[in-house]
Amino acid sequence: MDRFNTFRISIEAFYRAHKRDLPWRKEVPVPYEVWLSEIILQQTRVAQGTPYFEKILAAFPSVEALAGAEEDHLLALWTGLGYYNRARNLQKGAKQIVADFDGQLPNSFAELLTIKGIGPYTAAAIASICFKEKIGVVDGNVYRVLSRYFGIETPINSSSGQKEFQALANECIAGTKHPDLYNQGIMEFGALHCTPKKPHCMTCPIADSCHAHNSGTVLELPIKLKKGKRSKETIHFGVVERENLVALKKRGTDSIWAGLYEFPRLNDAPEQGQLMAEPIVHKLSHKDLYCSFWAVSEDEISGDFNFYSKPEAQQLGMPIIIADFVAKKL
């Protein structure tokens, strides 16, 4: 029994004992539902993403429905989830699947990779869960579990590290009869047991053979290269109200909040305008946004904005900071 198989068998046993009951986990998985859930869960905790999965699936129950959706409708349902290009790419992918694959998810890792928004992780997840293909998933959980168990010190956010961990993941899954079970198992093990800060080593079924545990380096792994400090940005929003309507402007496809609606921006604090609340620091993972909301007249704003009622606005995709302002202050 080699080290890969010992590890894999323990992971599968853990999963059988501890698997969570999630809406997209079915006896016979539905590829569309697995795809949708995996896109939503990118860089997103299961607990945060699950309600979004439920309401987006209800609104768009099939690939065809998703392909035919109004972009603003999809983005409205996505509001608050973040990484909004996922939603836009999801719909591009749906159109691709309708056009090129007769509305059915392709059934191989290689073909799945050709779909917009599907990268190595998502392709491996769908291929293994739905079609039993033996490609290892590599997500944040897998980096942590593999680096600790096998004692890998290559930085996980380097391209060489990504290659090395993918190869290792593929070695681990190679001997299984249940690729779906193993791949979900290692993620579940990372999420529930081999956690970042307080791993449950005292009750770990594989602590005896874990390199990090035996060398006292559990909390040092995985290695991740530090990134620079977050940048700062100041934003002045111009809030123009007229007869229970408010001016909103749809953002372009570049930079943050692509395709979302927001109050038209002002270049600077306006000469004539009323500050509606103390400036808010909206923290993104890579920058801090210092946001001020100014009540101004229509001639202070420019560009192709339109006026919307509050209910109309709430049918559009908005950054959460704008959605909250519309909900509470208007």
Place this chain on the structure above:
DNA sequence: AATTCGGGGTT
């Protein structure tokens, strides 16, 4: 190889 995409939960 680096950077840029959100927002919320944990520590």
Place this chain on the structure above:
DNA sequence: AACCCAGAATT
């Protein structure tokens, strides 16, 4: 305040 989350696209 720092870290992390069922990552991918772009430069």
